[in-house]
Amino acid sequence: MTTSQARKIGLPLMNLVRLKGAPILQQLHLEEQLLRTSSDNWCIINDGTNSPTIVMGISGKPAELIELELVLQNRVPVIRRFTGGGTVIVDRGTLFVTFICNKDAIPGLQPYPSPIMSWSRLLYKEVFRGIGDFDLRENDYVFDNRKFGGNAQSITKNRWIHHTSFLWDYDVKNMAYLKLPTRAPEYRSARGHEEFICRMKDYLPRSAFIENTIKAVGTYFSSRSIQSEAIDTSPDTAFPHSTKLLTKQELEAVFSSR
Amino acid sequence: MPTIHPTHPFRTDQANIERLTSLLLYLGQPKRGSTEKDNMALRLWASSTANALGVSCASKAHLFPSFSLSRCFSTVLDGLKYATSHEWVKHEGSVATIGITDHAQDHLGEVVFVELPEPGVSVSKGGSFGAVESVKATSDVNSPISGEVIEVNSKLSESPGLINSSPYEEGWMVKLKPSSPSDLESLMGPKDYTKFCEEEDAAH
Numbered sequence: 235m236t237t238s239q240a241r242k243i244g245l246p247l248m249n250l251v252r253l254k255g256a257p258i259l260q261q262l263h264l265e266e267q268l269l270r271t272s273s274d275n276w277c278i279i280n281d282g283t284n285s286p287t288i289v290m291g292i293s294g295k296p297a298e299l300i301e302l303e304l305v306l307q308n309r310v311p312v313i314r315r316f317t318g319g320g321t322v323i324v325d326r327g328t329l330f331v332t333f334i335c336n337k338d339a340i341p342g343l344q345p346y347p348s349p350i351m352s353w354s355r356l357l358y359k360e361v362f363r364g365i366g367d368f369d370l371r372e373n374d375y376v377f378d379n380r381k382f383g384g385n386a387q388s389i390t391k392n393r394w395i396h397h398t399s400f401l402w403d404y405d406v407k408n409m410a411y412l413k414l415p416t417r418a419p420e421y422r423s424a425r426g427h428e429e430f431i432c433r434m435k436d437y438l439p440r441s442a443f444i445e446n447t448i449k450a451v452g453t454y455f456s457s458r459s460i461q462s463e464a465i466d467t468s469p470d471t472a473f474p475h476s477t478k479l480l481t482k483q484e485l486e487a488v489f490s491s492r
Numbered sequence: 493m494p495t496i497h498p499t500h501p502f503r504t505d506q507a508n509i510e511r512l513t514s515l516l517l518y519l520g521q522p523k524r525g526s527t528e529k530d531n532m533a534l535r536l537w538a539s540s541t542a543n544a545l546g547v548s549c550a551s552k553a554h555l556f557p558s559f560s561l562s563r564c565f566s567t568v569l570d571g572l573k574y575a576t577s578h579e580w581v582k583h584e585g586s587v588a589t590i591g592i593t594d595h596a597q598d599h600l601g602e603v604v605f606v607e608l609p610e611p612g613v614s615v616s617k618g619g620s621f622g623a624v625e626s627v628k629a630t631s632d633v634n635s636p637i638s639g640e641v642i643e644v645n646s647k648l649s650e651s652p653g654l655i656n657s658s659p660y661e662e663g664w665m666v667k668l669k670p671s672s673p674s675d676l677e678s679l680m681g682p683k684d685y686t687k688f689c690e691e692e693d694a695a696h
């Protein structure tokens with residue numbers, strides 16, 4: 235047995251699910267179900283999502299966060315997800331990485347927002363070693379002072395989820411759907427979208443990011459690949475998702491009541 | 493020779509004021525393992541001493557423009573029962589009031605949104621009855637006992653930060669009609685909960 239094999243024996247198991255272009259609503263439903271009903275650790279990587287979608291945090295108010303008239307005019311889907319945090323617009327240029335873990339999966343890690351965020355920083359430091367000036371600023375992943383990854387979490391009694399949307403690339407015109415948030419990190423310093431964010435594609439190839447991430451996961455877990463089709467999402471395991479696609483009627487009602 | 497103000501015989505020069513203020517600020521902070529009664533007594537002493545010395549404990553921002561004395565220790569109150577998931581219960585007759593502890597709010601950060609159940613809903617011991625959102629994270633709040641929700645704290649929708657500023661009083665979350673009085677017996681008292689928090693923090 236090699237040293238690395240022996241070391242892996244002591245590591246907790248991580249189920250690795252790789253998706254490509256999966257709709258973000260489907261991804262979020264899967265994540266919420268795995269958080270609430272599974273007792274395994276999961277890492278989900280979704281390489282892009284099929285169509286531009288706005289995703290708000292659990293307490294997001296459309297009137298405050300999105301340009302409703304434009305969104306309704308162009309029929310952009312709007313989702314309210316089950317985790318906290320801010321609003322993003324995601325599309326084929328967005329890469330998603332999600333960790334769903336039991337609270338004792340990582341030795342010494344307290345299941346609270348800040349420790350989990352700090353652990354994620356360590357993992358991504360490995361991913362981006364030698365590539366740009368990566369760091370965690372407040373709750374965002376940045377190169378230098380510019381954000382390329384946004385995070386959100388949900389913490390239950392015995393498990394937690396930490397998921398990230400990475401800006402591989404973005405369409406400037408999509409930023410027009412989002413208002414400047416009233417609650418913004420201090421380091422943003424009132425910068426507009428284009429001065430505040432950057433594109434990950436300017437730093438490393440897409441495949442390199444995914445492979446580096448899988449390798450970094452191997453530092454903490456013994457990974458095995460699971461096909462998404464193998465995950466039981468039958469009606470018997472049906473779970474009342476709190477992640478919801480807002481209807482046109484709901485958005486129109488908000489727009490009318492301004 | 494320090495400068496003495498004629499109407500405040502103990503007011504001394506700037507360096508002494510700074511040293512005294514640091515000491516009083518430290519003494520005025522809650523201490524790990526002490527009860528709220530002890531901490532209140534210390535705060536009152538610190539405050540009255542400060543007044544006698546002509547020093548304000550409340551704020552000396554101009555002396556310490558970038559200084560903040562961080563709270564290292566969380567408050568634990570007498571008379572409450574505690575769950576390992578960091579919720580507290582105050583049982584008064586047929587009503588049990590529930591919230592999250594000072595330890596929990598401190599670890600979660602600034603609360604920006606609170607999700608509460610509707611009155612009439614039944615909750616189970618250990619089951620989630622709501623959630624708090626703190627900037628990036630939403631965290632389940634679990635009920636230490638079983639019962640029926642009879643009232644929720646409606647102030648939290650406009651002022652979720654009450655959970656941070658007053659976790660045991662104004663930041664209460666729900667009131668239940670307990671369905672199983674024996675549920676309380678398995679919860680921790682203040683001393684055991686204090687020890688639990690210390691051990692949890694030390695293990696990480």
